[in-house]
Amino acid sequence: MTEDRETTLEVVGRPTARVDGTDKVTGRARFVSDVAVPGMLETRILRSPLPHARIRGIDVSRARAVPGVAAVLTGADLDGLDPYYGVAYKDQPLLAIGRVRYEGEPVAAVAASDAVAAEAALERIEVDYDPLPAVTTLDEALAPGAPLVHERLRPAGHFRDLRALRPVEGTNICHHVRRTRGDGARGLQRAEVVVEDVFTFPAVQHVSLESFVSIARWDGDRLTVWSGTQHPFPVRKELSEIFGVPAHRIRVIAPLIGGAFGQKCYAKYEPLAAALARAAGAPVRVWVSVTDAFRTLTRHPARIHMRTGATRDGRLVARVVRAWLDTGAYADVGPRVAGKVAYLSIGPYRWEHLDVEAFAVYTHRVPAGAFRGYGAPQAEWAGESQLNRLAAELGIDPTELRLRNLLGQGEPYDPTDRPIDGDLPALLRAAARGVGWETPPRPGRGRGVAVGVKDGGGAHSVSASLVRLHADGTATVHVGSVEMGQGPRTVMAQITAETLGLPLEGISVQEPDTDLVPYDQGSSASRSTALAGTAVHRAALDVRRQLLEIARRFFEAPPDVVTLAGGAARAGGRIATYAELIAYHFGTPGGELIGRGEFHSGERDPGAPGPTAFWELGAAAAEVEVDAETGAVRVCAYASATDAGRAINPQLCEAQDQGAAVQGLGHTLFEEVRIEGGQVQNAGLIDYRVPLADDLPPTFTAALHQDGGGPGPFGAKGVGEIGIVMPAPAVAGAVAAATGARVRDLPLTPERVWRALRAADGA
Amino acid sequence: MEAQGASARPVVEISLTVNGRPHTLAVEPRETLLDLLRMRLGLTGAKLSCDVQVCGACTVLVDGLPVSACTYLAYEARGRQVLTIEGLADGEGLHPLQQAFIDHAAFQCGYCTPGMILAAKALLDEIPRPTTDEIKHYLRGNICRCTGYKKILEAVLAAAETMASRHG
Ligand code: FES
Ligand code: FES
Numbered sequence: 001m002t003e004d005r006e007t008t009l010e011v012v013g014r015p016t017a018r019v020d021g022t023d024k025v026t027g028r029a030r031f032v033s034d035v036a037v038p039g040m041l042e043t044r045i046l047r048s049p050l051p052h053a054r055i056r057g058i059d060v061s062r063a064r065a066v067p068g069v070a071a072v073l074t075g076a077d078l079d080g081l082d083p084y085y086g087v088a089y090k091d092q093p094l095l096a097i098g099r100v101r102y103e104g105e106p107v108a109a110v111a112a113s114d115a116v117a118a119e120a121a122l123e124r125i126e127v128d129y130d131p132l133p134a135v136t137t138l139d140e141a142l143a144p145g146a147p148l149v150h151e152r153l154r155p156a157g158h159f160r161d162l163r164a165l166r167p168v169e170g171t172n173i174c175h176h177v178r179r180t181r182g183d184g185a186r187g188l189q190r191a192e193v194v195v196e197d198v199f200t201f202p203a204v205q206h207v208s209l210e211s212f213v214s215i216a217r218w219d220g221d222r223l224t225v226w227s228g229t230q231h232p233f234p235v236r237k238e239l240s241e242i243f244g245v246p247a248h249r250i251r252v253i254a255p256l257i258g259g260a261f262g263q264k265c266y267a268k269y270e271p272l273a274a275a276l277a278r279a280a281g282a283p284v285r286v287w288v289s290v291t292d293a294f295r296t297l298t299r300h301p302a303r304i305h306m307r308t309g310a311t312r313d314g315r316l317v318a319r320v321v322r323a324w325l326d327t328g329a330y331a332d333v334g335p336r337v338a339g340k341v342a343y344l345s346i347g348p349y350r351w352e353h354l355d356v357e358a359f360a361v362y363t364h365r366v367p368a369g370a371f372r373g374y375g376a377p378q379a380e381w382a383g384e385s386q387l388n389r390l391a392a393e394l395g396i397d398p399t400e401l402r403l404r405n406l407l408g409q410g411e412p413y414d415p416t417d418r419p420i421d422g423d424l425p426a427l428l429r430a431a432a433r434g435v436g437w438e439t440p441p442r443p444g445r446g447r448g449v450a451v452g453v454k455d456g457g458g459a460h461s462v463s464a465s466l467v468r469l470h471a472d473g474t475a476t477v478h479v480g481s482v483e484m485g486q487g488p489r490t491v492m493a494q495i496t497a498e499t500l501g502l503p504l505e506g507i508s509v510q511e512p513d514t515d516l517v518p519y520d521q522g523s524s525a526s527r528s529t530a531l532a533g534t535a536v537h538r539a540a541l542d543v544r545r546q547l548l549e550i551a552r553r554f555f556e557a558p559p560d561v562v563t564l565a566g567g568a569a570r571a572g573g574r575i576a577t578y579a580e581l582i583a584y585h586f587g588t589p590g591g592e593l594i595g596r597g598e599f600h601s602g603e604r605d606p607g608a609p610g611p612t613a614f615w616e617l618g619a620a621a622a623e624v625e626v627d628a629e630t631g632a633v634r635v636c637a638y639a640s641a642t643d644a645g646r647a648i649n650p651q652l653c654e655a656q657d658q659g660a661a662v663q664g665l666g667h668t669l670f671e672e673v674r675i676e677g678g679q680v681q682n683a684g685l686i687d688y689r690v691p692l693a694d695d696l697p698p699t700f701t702a703a704l705h706q707d708g709g710g711p712g713p714f715g716a717k718g719v720g721e722i723g724i725v726m727p728a729p730a731v732a733g734a735v736a737a738a739t740g741a742r743v744r745d746l747p748l749t750p751e752r753v754w755r756a757l758r759a760a761d762g763a
Numbered sequence: 764m765e766a767q768g769a770s771a772r773p774v775v776e777i778s779l780t781v782n783g784r785p786h787t788l789a790v791e792p793r794e795t796l797l798d799l800l801r802m803r804l805g806l807t808g809a810k811l812s813c814d815v816q817v818c819g820a821c822t823v824l825v826d827g828l829p830v831s832a833c834t835y836l837a838y839e840a841r842g843r844q845v846l847t848i849e850g851l852a853d854g855e856g857l858h859p860l861q862q863a864f865i866d867h868a869a870f871q872c873g874y875c876t877p878g879m880i881l882a883a884k885a886l887l888d889e890i891p892r893p894t895t896d897e898i899k900h901y902l903r904g905n906i907c908r909c910t911g912y913k914k915i916l917e918a919v920l921a922a923a924e925t926m927a928s929r930h931g
Binding site: 017018020021022023024025026027028029030031033034116206207208209210211256257258259260261289290291484485486487651652655656658659660661662663684685686690691692693694695696700 | 772801806807808809810811812813814815817818820847848849851852857860861862864865866868870871872873874875876877880896898899900902903905906907908909910911912913914915916
């Protein structure tokens with residue numbers, strides 16, 4: 001792609017208020033839970049109380065008799081559908097069929113005139129369960145002869161990188177990935193110092209304040225779904241396969257969404273909503289409670305066994321990793337997460353020898369799936385923590401140890417992939433400076449650092465966009481990026497405004513609607529600004545080319561003297577507004593210019609290595625104080641630095657980083673979905689603690705670096721995820737620096753820290 | 764209570780004022796103020812999230828004090844003044860808190876925002892020039908999962924300053 005001008009930027013990179021700002025502060029913003037479709041029924045879902053059981057029978061007769069009830073569905077009522085969905089394997093039924101595989105699995109659903117009637121009906125459904133032995137931990141699931149969560153697996157074939165699924169026959173392992181370089185075992189033998197640890201990462205929940213909402217309406221053989229989804233087009237595909245309805249008769253609309261963080265990737269409750277609407281003969285809304293979101297999806301809990309070897313003077317030599325991810329009862333994106341953990345546990349360092357392997361394992365637990373940065377927080381909790389320990393054992397400052405080994409800009413992370421496209425040492429130095437690294441901390445305090453790396457943008461993706469310049473010189477951008485808080489409507493408007501020389505107020509961005517916007521893979525993996533934004537930028541450049549061509553004819557001037565700015569073309573002292581040019585072109589004050597743009601991962605020149613679209617790079621440093629009596633950790637200062645490539649909207653990039661960091665402090669300090677015997681112990685916000693306003697560290701800074709190294713418009717990268725990666729290893733490193741206590745299990749609860757303090761004292 | 768119909772449930776008539784406008788409505792005893800606002804009056808600014816009085820997404824002001832409308836019964840609001848986010852702006856003129864939230868990018872998804880702004884209004888009505896720690900403490904009852912709070916604190920401080928300067 002060639003940029004057809006090199007001028008100073010007017011809109012990009014400048015302080016720009018969000019285009020949805022006024023709506024969001026006045027209550028006018030219409031979220032998916034605010035959508036009211038006339039005649040819409042309310043629904044309730046009956047969930048399994050057992051982690052594993054055969055369903056002997058379900059009696060719904062008393063439920064059906066409740067006044068106001070329009071439909072009661074069970075797994076026995078799904079005839080005529082292909083009732084299984086899933087992005088890796090089609091393993092998840094929209095209601096349990098003959099067997100439940102986790103506590104909380106939907107078993108039956110009711111649609112009724114209102115919620116009270118639906119609840120009354122739910123209480124009258126009787127399910128006869130025959131309990132079966134369950135595997136509710138990794139150890140149980142991996143034990144020889146363990147009961148299998150799934151006897152047969154049907155690959156979904158949705159994505160290129162998931163075609164190469166490698167389950168282990170006769171086990172609960174649904175995928176494994178191994179990567180090697182040199183000889184890991186020999187490398188460790190040759191290393192002068194080897195550290196070995198087992199780290200664990202807990203299940204955590206996204207806690208989007210607006211939980212899952214899907215509304216479905218059938219009009220004859222056409223289906224319309226309003227859903228809080230990050231993936232309107234993949235959801236359409238899934239619905240098409242389940243109901244046997246072609247894409248053009250399914251419309252998926254994604255209004256504003258109250259947070260997602262990965263939880264709303266791919267189909268979730270849309271298939272059930274559509275099945276209920278069909279059975280009820282009326283539109284229905286499935287609105288799952290925040291509490292039941294804990295029975296829908298978590299981040300993958302992980303156990304990571306890691307060994308790292310180095311020379312005494314701090315040169316990294318070898319790393320050997322075995323990682324197990326608990327994907328729960330249904331795979332969701334588990335296989336991809338295993339791939340990420342294998343890849344990212346390497347870390348952005350120079351190695352001679354690597355042997356990393358990761359396994360995704362089925363258990364009888366709530367499914368685990370996409371959650372901000374997936375794979376990276378788990379892998380780098382282990383990798384960066386181990387570097388902190390190694391630094392301590394070598395007596396080298398942890399910042400210095402990294403600086404000796406970090407990949408520089410242009411160095412390959414893996415020989416087959418895109419080289420590192422930002423300045424990690426600079427980010428690390430900036431983060432360390434942010435907590436005053438050059439001066440020693442106050443007595444009783446300690447500091448830690450971590451570097452973060454993530455292959456951003458998702459492998460193998462496609463986005464397309466249309467930009468329409470209307471007859472009055474205003475424009476509409478059609479693109480499928482979903483607004484869940486990260487700000488794509490603002491950013492896409494900025495890109496278009498910059499490219500076309502239009503004021504921001506002259507641009508609207510169409511709400512994602514599969515009938516009205518061209519294909520987009522989805523809003524995940526930090527891909528919207530950089531990749532969907534590339535499609536928008538190209539569509540706008542296409543309009544720009546057309547405008548220049550018309551202006552050249554209008555002015556009878558050579559193209560290089562025509563400039564576009566402020567909604568008008570200028571040449572040699574003459575001026576014509578875009579409206580005048582469009583009227584001139586069509587010979588009537590009507591018509592519009594349509595620009596088309598596309599991005600797809602396969603377009604890079606065939607010699608370009610690897611699937612990574614861009615690298616999300618970051619670093620963070622923390623300063624903590626530990627209460628020796630209680631083990632309570634207080635984060636006194638936290639500083640992060642992130643590479644934005646080029647920040648289209650610096651305020652929003654900074655906001656992403658801050659939000660990600662505080663979410664990361666949540667799983668560092670207290671967040672954990674506790675599951676015992678397969679039963680979720682702390683579903684809902686009374687028992688599951690997320691960061692509150694007074695958890696914000698007193699000193700908290702986020703610095704943006706802009707080296708222009710991204711593949712997106714004007715050099716942009718995505719920045720949505722990396723900030724969640726560093727808090728855990730940085731804070732745990734700080735705890736160790738302050739007290740000598742090393743904790744290998746998250747979260748760093750007072751009890752765990754206290755025990756580690758005891759162990760460190762005894763040592 | 765067998766065969767409880769959607770239409771056959773008992774109701775009681777109440778009067779209340781919402782954003783300055785009087786309403787008289789028949790409510791069910793277990794109906795929440797949030798359902799009344801959202802489903803009967805079409806005021807969808809207040810949001811439903813945790814449903815258990817923890818997150819503050821449903822915060823509205825009743826006689827000037829913040830309440831969780833998800834658990835506050837509509838019946839309890841009889842005879843009272845309710846302020847929702849829709850009633851905060853003065854026509855098209857935004858309240859200083861609303862403007863400050865825009866200026867400081869103090870929201871992302873915006874789902875917590877109506878409740879957060881109303882809670883902040885109650886704070887500033889009580890303590891016009893709060894410290895950062897006072898704001899952090901007061902807003903403990905309002906969860907934001909997107910922003911990490913820093914920009915919210917900045918916005919509330921800025922709004923306090925604007926309001927103080929307006930009052931001379
Ligand atoms: S929804 Fe009312 S406090 Fe959370
Ligand atoms: S802005 Fe999304 S929860 Fe606060």
